[in-house]
Amino acid sequence: MGDMNLIGASVKRKEDYRFLTGAGTYTDDVVLPQQTYAVFVRSPHAHAKLRAVRTDAAKKAPGVVGVFTGADTAAVGGLPCGWLITSKDGTPMKEPAHPILAKEKVRHVGDPVAIVIAETYAQARDAAELVDVDYEVLPAAVDVRDAVKPGAPAVHAEAPDNKCYVWGHGDAAAVDKAFKAAHHVTKLEFANNRLIPNAIEPRAANAVYSRADDSYTLYVANQNPHVERLLMTAFVLGLPEHKVRVVAPDVGGGFGSKIFLYAEDVVLTWASKQVNRPVKWTAERSESFMTDAHGRDHYTVAELALDKDGRFLAMRVHTLANLGAYLSTFASSVPTILYATLLAGQYTTPAIYAEVTGVFTNTTPVDAYRGAGRPEATYVVERLVETAARDLKMDPAEIRRRNFIRSFPYATPVGLTYDTGNYEKTLDAVLKLADVAGYAKRKEESAKKGLLRGIGYSCYIEACGLAPSNIAGALGARAGLFEAGEVRVHPTGKVTIFTGSHSHGQGHETTFAQVVADRLGIPIEDVDIQHGDTGKILFGMGTYGSRSLAVGGTAIVKALDKVVNKGKKIAAHLMEAAEADIEFKNGFFQVAGTDKKKAFAEIALTAYVPHNYPLDKLEPGLNENAFYDPTNFTYPAGSYVCEVEVDPETGVVRIDRFSAVDDFGNIVNPMIVEGQVHGGLAQGIGQALLEGCRYDPETGQLLTGTYQDYAMPRADDLPAYQVGTEKTPCTHNPLGVKGCGEAGAIGSPAAVMNAITDALGVRDVPMPATPQTVWRAIQAKR
Amino acid sequence: MYQFNYHKPASLADAAAALAKNPDAKALGGGQSLIASMKLRLSQPSDLVDLSGIAELRGIKADGGGVTIGAMTRHAEVAASAEVKKAIPALAALAAGIGDRMVRNMGTLGGSLANNDPAADYPAAVLGLGATVNTNKRKIPADQFFKGMYETALEAGEIITSVTFPAPKKAAYVKFRNPASRYALVGVFVADTAGGPRVAVTGAGPGVFRVPEMEKALAAKFSPESVAGVKVKADGLNSDLHASAEYRAHLVTVMAKRAVAAAG
Amino acid sequence: MPVKVSMTVNGKPVTAEVEPRTLLATFIRETLRLTGTHVGCDTAQCGACTVHLNGRAVKSCNILASQADGADVVTIEGIARADGTLHPMQEAFRQHHGLQCGFCTPGMVMSAIDLVKTTPNPTEQQIREGLDGNLCRCTGYHNIVKAIQAASAAMR
Structure with a gap:
């Protein structure tokens, strides 16, 4: 007999035994016969001309098997971008070359200049120091707001103003008209802080070439081996696809950062034929900080127009999105297609217009990171909504109820059609789970201890289940989904x-x-x-x-x-x-x-x-x-409530309780789903309180390049979460499922920041709300 | 990591000789800072002289109301020591909060002091308690030991053997952690000692320092209110992306107040 | 000059000649091919490389193999019973979904065993504080905390 009622059962995981006993096989665990080890020589400058790359000394160093530079790989194509965005003036986005090893210029700290391959890792590392690179340092464009100013250094000649595209979405005229007639306009201006993904397994790859049948095998820590292979063979190396096998064995976390085709993967594959031996590279964490595609990094001005009853009339959003030095695989789509289409949130806002300027800077490329565009959209919508409620002296739950979408299917003014949902139900459930009724008493108790308590809400929606290929294609995708x-x-x-x-x-x-x-x-x-x-x-x-x-x-x-x-x-x-x-x-x-x-x-x-x-x-x-091929996106949605206690003397924020109720449709394994929510919440809370990638605004040096300076959430930074689910099954797939991997990271930052601004009684606090940042906000208010 | 020669002497004399022979040799305690810095190729000693084979450098003994702790004693051993908990509970608590669990199982008292990281915890205890640093050559009072960022009074070939901590009437250490590294952004060790109150601050400046104004105020009355109004100047304090000098200066007062309250 | 190191790893004596700069983590992973011990950072902060050295949790990426000469080393491969039965800490992680991608897991488990050894009946707060040397990016720690609570009862 089969196991009955497996759907909805918290079955213990089949993969755990190997992970718990050290028997997993991650890429760095793979050692092949005749293995060699590679180290990349990387630019220490954010922007510089390459005058000369001298490799003679390195080539003579003990154990060295090969040293290659941009000149050696001149025949190899550049890395492609998988999504074409068209500017509002009808011109295609600027797509400057993205060489696998820097050719004339380096454009960010960490840009690879050469690869050194040796018998041992230590020998490769020793020899890498002997590669002599002559740089002519150039002024750098670093902060996204500085990079679009007239006279800013141009990252690429193809985009002298550093603008990859200026993309518009929605009905600008209808929005302008609605704003003119509005009773009230709530306006906010903020950054969505740049994050570094930090899967605990660093990126790694091991490439081997076989002369026997002229084929390659690439072991790589990657989330989509077929896509990796397709992009690498068809667009970069020009190899026959059937002669390349890509294996992504056990992979130690991705969060988006292992979707992309990276230069190192291509260089290794190419070099494995040159040296005719397997070549392995595992990123040191410092390299991961410099070269894994980063996430977020928006600067946004957002406005919400309301009538006197708190009904949303229109939303207008202008965003500068930092794309970094090159277009990573899906970089162009994240701050556009995956962002502006979500600005309706859970609400019936009839008119929405978003304008997004994608900006090149001398920083690490920016691409999808857990949530990818949707956390940024939720942050805009939910910070605006909560602030509007405060402006109008309305209950934050009530203002949401007045604007919830209640009839489905619902076509938003930003291009999506939600198939189903029940937003009131998740909101009601979370208010109960969070014991919002007992909040006033808790606030009094905190005050007695000299602490400031605040509460914040966030009702998010996301578009998941990517994607109907024909819709994605119409929007510029260069692949099926x-x-x-x-x-x-x-x-x-x-x-x-x-x-x-x-x-x-x-x-x-x-x-x-x-x-x-x-x-x-x-x-x-x-x-x-x-x-x-x-x-x-x-x-x-x-x-x-x-x-x-x-x-x-x-x-x-x-x-x-x-x-x-x-x-x-x-x-x-x-x-x-x-x-x-x-x-x-x-x-x-x-x-x-x-x-x-x-x-x-x-x-x-x-x-x-x-x-x-x-x-x-x-x-x-x-x-x-x-x-x-799905017929529509899926639309997971949920309601989160965060309660914080702030120590006004030090600025320390403690999350006292975090409650999340999500609607993922049907659930196959509740234990796993809860785990996904927990992990997402940790990353969202990390964004709100701890994590912020920082560059020196002049030199473009990465200031948060190790765990000494980039604050990763640890166990005692985070609360125990209260999570619950409601179920409105997806209408267009047979399992009725919607997806749960990103929700926590999408919904939580706004809830945390709404709670902190409530506690402090201020309009905005920048993320991450570190103790110093919060202390300064308190000082500024005094 | 660059290449180096490794030595593991069995006696203090051999260790001193090995260090004296090579100007670029370094003593290795637990290595929790040194190895990390060598891995990043920020440090390039020609020789490492591992002190872990020298029995006389280990151990904790009660010493006239205070404690003497061997230089190679691990932080976790200090944290768990009944002698330390009895004589100076604040010192045991400080040791229990150094670095993290694994660092405490490996890192040593002598290594921490010889390194004198400006954000390390032990220097605050040594200076705050007016301890004596014993070496293979002499006894160095705390007030003369610390010489600013990563600098100490130790001479070439001089090895810390132990530290003698006199027991205070009361003491406490309160640390405000850097949210990323968890090192002390500001740590304040407050002690009411036989020689009067002492306030030692780590993390805030280029090296551990005392705050005479606070000590004077505490001598008049050992209570949190005495230090609550004493501001330290931001000039000369550390400023980085986690905390400006102004914020650190503010935290010194807050942490001092909380340390006095914790000392009881 | 290579140095000779001898130690006991998971109950078996091992000896090898290595460069002095060889880290214990490298010795375990490359020389002994015990790849359950992971390396997740280069500044000794993530804790994925945690092993037991003479019974106490240490970061094998921040110790020279020479420093472990003569020591008793236990890695994640050495804590289940010979018949494959999981250690109570491993079993608790499985029961409570205390792992997702599995990369931090070996270090997390080794640290957690040390934690329960030094704090036999830990509170939730003690567990959270006691994991100060381990980073996990997947679980948000919630279920790791629950697993350690359960294991501490099972290990009593």
Whole structure:
């Protein structure tokens, strides 16, 4: 018998045993025969001309196998950007070259200039110091607001004003008209602080070339190996796609930062043929700080127009988005498509206009980081809404209720159609969970201790399940966003699933197995999930944007449907019944209305031992695959409440309670879903209180380049979270799921900052609200 | 990390000889700062002289109401020591808050003092308690030991053997941590000693320093209110992306007040 | 000049000649090929490399292999029983979903065992403070704290 009721059960994770015993295989754990080790020589300057790169001494150093520079890789193409954004004047975005090793110029601290390959890592590191680079240091454009000023140093000749694009979205005229007629306008101006992703596993890659069949294998810490391969072969190296295998083994966290095709991956693959040996590189954490694509970094002016009853009339948003020195793989889409389309939030705001200027600067490239555009949008909407409530002296829950979308499907003025939702329900649930009723008393108690207590709300929405390929294509995507899955039923009825999704902590090996075991009515132990290897998996778009179960899971379900349909044909033959009379339930193919039935494993065996089998009509074997392209995005939404206590003497903020109620639609494994929410909350709270990437505004030196200066949330920085869920199933995928990976990071910063501004009685405090920042805000108020 | 030669002498004399032989040799205590700095290639000693094989550098003994702690004693050992907890609970508590769990299991008292990181905790206790730093050559009073950022009175080849901490009437250490590194942004050690109250501040300046105005106020009355109104000047204090000199100066007063309150 | 180091790792005696600059983490990962001990940073702050040195948690990335000469070292591979039964701390992490990507996990588990050893019946706050040397980017620590609470009961 199969396991019943697997959907909705907190099954313990299948992957945990190997992780808990040190038996996982991460990229740096892979050591190949004849292994060599690489170190990159990187620019110490934010902006400089390369006068000369001298490698003679390094090449002669002990153990050195090869040293290569931009001149050596001149024939190799630059890194591509996967999304075309068109400016409001109709011109395409500027796409300057993104060389894999710097050619004439370096454009950010950490820009790779040369690779040194040696017998040991220590030898490579020693030799790297002997590479002599002659730089002519140039003035740098660093802060996004400075970079667009007239006369700012140009990062690329192709964009003399440093503007990659000026993109407009929504009906500007309708918005202007609504603002003129408004009873009240709430305006805020703030930065959304730049973050460094910091997956605890640093990026790593190990490339090996085989002369035997002129093929390459690249082991890489990556979230989407097929995309990595496609971009690398078709757009950069010009290699035949079938001659390159990309393996993303166990990956120690991604959070977006391992989606992208990085220069190091390409250089290693290219160099492995030059030295004809495997070449491994593992980032030191300092390199990760300088070269993993960063996240956020917006400067925004946002306005909300309201009538006298607190109804939202229109929203106007102007954002400068820092793209860094080069366009990373999805950089262009994050502050545009994934941002402005979410500005309706949960509300019926009838007119919205957003203008986003993408700006090149002499900083590390900026791309998707957990939430990718949607945390920035939520921050704009929810800071505005809460501030508007304060301006109008309204209850912050009430102003939201007055503006909630209540009828679905709902087409927003920024291009999305929400299929379903129930925002009042999550708000009601969180008010209860957070014991908002008891807040006034808690505030009094805090005051007695000399502490300032504040409360903040945030009601977010996100678009997940990326994405309907045709919609994405119309918006400029240069790739499809479907997913693929394969169900391999073995003769004994055991099942291996091959999925294009990739797990780097999300627990797919368990969640997907639950879905499969439930659908096939077999024990979960009989199901294994394989992912992360282009040599095994038919195709895949990978894991990001909370898409795995909604898109990758659906592809598996579609393939399972094919397996069951074929099984019905086999069962009908065996039981001499009409195919239409066969029902599949709880692991048995049964002739309807009779007790005649065959177990799933019997059918599988028959498929592979087809002695009594309709071979004239049906192929043997039981192996099916499916590609699934979603018809709409999914729209997870939720309501968060944060309560803080501020020590006015020191500026220290302590989160006393954080309550989150999310609507992810149906849930397969509540334990895993809660874990995803916890992790997202930690990153969102980290953004609000601790984390902020800082560059020297003149020199472009990274000031937060180690854990000594970049404040990562530790256990005692964070509260115990109270989480709950409500369920309005997604209407357009068979599992009714929406995605849960990013929610916590999307909804929480605004809740925290709304609570801090409430505690202090000020309009705004910049993120991260470090003790010094909060202390200064208190001083400024006095 | 650059190449170096490694030595593990069994006696203090051999260690001193090894250090004397090479001007670029360094003594290795627990290595929790030194190894980290060598890994980043910020430090390049020709030789490392590992002191962990020298038995006489370890151990804690009660000493006329105070305690003498061997230079190679780990922070965790000090934190857990019944002798230290009894004689100077504030010192045990300070040791329990140094770095993190793993650093405390490896890092040593002597290593911390010889390094004299401006944000280290132990210098505040040594200066705040008026301790004596014992070396293979002499006894150095705390007030003469610390010479500013990463500088001490130690001469070439001189090795800290132990530190003698006299027991105060009462004492406490309160630390405001750097949110990223967790080092002391400002740490204040307050002690009411036989020689009068002492206030030692770490993290705020280029090296640990005393605040005479606070000590005077505490001599008149040992209570939080006595220091609450005493401001230190921001001039000369550290300023970085985590805290300006003004904010640090403000925190010195707040932490001092809280330390006095904690001392009881 | 290479130095000879000998130590016991997970109960087995090992000896090797290494460069003096070899870190204990490198010795464990590269020389012994015990890759469960992870390296997540270069400033000795993430704690992923935590192992037990003579019974106490230390960061193997910030110790020379020579410093462990003669010592008893236990890594994440050495704490389950020989038959594969998980240590109570490992089991508690599994039961309470105290891990996601698994990269910080070995160090987290080794630290947590040390924590419970020094603080046998820790409160939630003591656990949070006691994890001061370990970073996790996935779990938000919530379930790690729960796991350690449960393990402390099981280890009593």
